[in-house]
Amino acid sequence: MLTKNPMTSVERRAVGALALLYSFRMLGLFMVLPLLALYAVDMPGGTPLMIGLALGAYGFSQALLQIPLGWLSDRIGRTPVILGGLLMFAAGSLVAGLAETVPGIVLGRLLQGAGAIAGTVMALVADVTDEEQRTKAMAIVGASIGLSFAVSLVLGPVVAGFGGLSSVFLLTFVLALGGIVVVFLGVPRGVVSREHAEVGTRPGMIRSVLATPALRRLNFGVFSLHFILTASFLVIPFALQDTLSLPREAHWKIYLPVLVASLVGMLPLLRLAERHGKIRPVLVGTVVMLLVSVAGMTLLAVPWVLCVALWLYFVAVNYLEATLPSLVSKAVFSGGKGTALGVYSTCQFIGAFTGGALGGLALQYGGVLGLFVLCLIPGLFWVRSSLGVTAASPVVAQGATSAS
Template sequence: MMVENQARSVRQRQSGGRASSRTVVLPLVILVIFMDMTVYSLVIPVLPSYIRLLGADAVMIGIIFGMYSAMMFLFSVPMGMLSDRVGRRPVLLAGMVLLAVSTVVFGFATTVSSLIAARIIQGISAAATWSAGLALLADTYDRTELGEKMGVTMSAMGVGMVIGPVAGGYLYEHVGYALTFVVPSVAAGLVAFMILILPLGLHPPPSRRSAALLPESGRLHLALYAAAVVAVAATYGIIEPYLPVYLADSFASSPVVVGLVLGLLALVGVVAQPFAGRLSDRYGGHILVTVGLSLSGIALALVMAMPDLLLVAVAVSLMGITLSLALIPTMPLIADLYRGEGAQGIAFGIYNTFFSVGLAVGPFAGALLTGLLLPRTLFLFHAAFLAVTGVFGFFMLRNAHFRRGGRSAGSSEGLTTPPEDAPRI
């Protein structure tokens, strides 16, 4: 009887620990992602003018801003692998500490080289927090609910992107350059303290072996999911610099109007992403990803076809929905490929790497093609690319599904949902 009581007590404590960690993990990861994106976008209205005061030109402005994505590309997979080896908490903590440090360096930078160093540190911080944070969600939630949690978390990214520039401009005008960065550095330090003290669940021993970079099965699926992530990220990468040019040329839109249209895209995405994740949990993500890509191509073509600005805004809002449908389901799908291998850090390191590739490819491809094409033609080419990618992905995934005997990637060997009493990281 005593042994049974002790066993029951252990199970209750484990169950209580899991419930406690589930209560803590989602808000904490949301806060981490929100903090990262707020600081990332906070510099947008502030740095260009300050960099010019230091004697730098437009090329140097581009280099400084591009360092963030470059560091995300280089460090996402290593940080994910590190979180698989040592646990999520140390990597998350290091990411927030680095974010606080980079923000202080921004605030007290007096040379262009120190600004570059600050942006490099900020990019490494993002690689750590995004890879470990999303992996922590995948550790905590199974495939029946992970899509919705990922959608809610990505909504925090959108909110941070909206709040950051507003906060940066306001602080810069009212408290000056240095304090504009000191304030968020203190906030990042507080988040780091929360990561240190809050319960994140049960911790298995660190892995003694390095997991393979690619999953043992489902590599074709991974390639298709990665292509979808790159396509969506490239769409955002093209829209941000070139849609304002199109709107100004075609409708004589003022900067305020352009900002409202882009803000509408972000706002609709914030609302649509949890919904897209919930659909993914309920119906599976393969169809949503491919249909979302094709619908995004149609929506982008509609943006170019609309004869007045109001209809353009409606079509842009539609893109906020379709891009969410294409992107959010890829996250639980990629997590599922690595679920049986104890390598969620690698999974989301790969996700972040391909997203950063898309963000870089979009503007660079646009820069190369704008010398040959009008912005409208550029967008129509990209719309066709999205639609074709969606259709191609649909047939490739369907063929792979049939070759596996009617099973999806998530139901293949080694990819089953872990039992409820599996340890959490």
């Protein structure tokens, strides 16, 4: 539905501030993704298993605390929870930045994840916007996440080139403090916290969400995506370094053009899925593309193959990150969107943690081939389950039945 009126100046300011806050936080989390494996391998305790735990540790505490902190924000207010989460995130960044061992980084990443305020920020977006502007506001914040991911892959190696991995964590600490400033300067005071259908977790609906087959498939999909994403970044940086003979501080020279090209590569997939109603085949094909690209990057030490595989990888990741939440919104029963998205986010973070932990274990004892086989397992199950994703209308009907 088209909105009748544009956002007010207060809404624009608040949504812009919250999008900036969200991007600061995600930028800090994403920047270490292409760097941690490369730099931590030279630190005490730098085994593949410990590096994998360091990569995925934030997902564990995120998954554990996301829903409880959202519930708490309904009771005591959004701003105290957000400020507390940012302080925790800043403390974790400082611990990781000052750590001299990989277990110290694991501790810092756990603390970073404990600042699990994603759901609370989205709830505050709903609090400060009129109902007819809410979808637009959510889209603005969502776009900031995708932009943060792209910027982090380029900015991280540049920052690390000046001061190593610790400089990236210390920049993350500064960004967290900057987020606190944004809250005080950009978010209106006196906003009343309330539960929304669009965000959070509504009491009594988790069982209905878990009982809806379409939502179960999508939750497994985002779990698998972040499992593969985190596990694969245990080896992608080394592939760039060894196959392309590219020093680690120069990896941005590959990430930047590949990311830009991947956005172009997404367009035919989006057009085919949305305009021509080919959601299921495009989804299945994109998951297969992701698995093929991981195989090309991990198993074949050929420069041109690596570059093509990296492009396919980011086409697949960007398409799936953009599409899966949309499918959740279409598949959910009436009044259950907030619960569905809360469960979806929790599955995402669980995937990041298990992908890092099990990926490190597989790499330590099975090498690169063992890591690829590990990624293949959830990927193939995802392909199989995605064959059940249908058009929006029957899925919604099925979800409404399970909720009644």
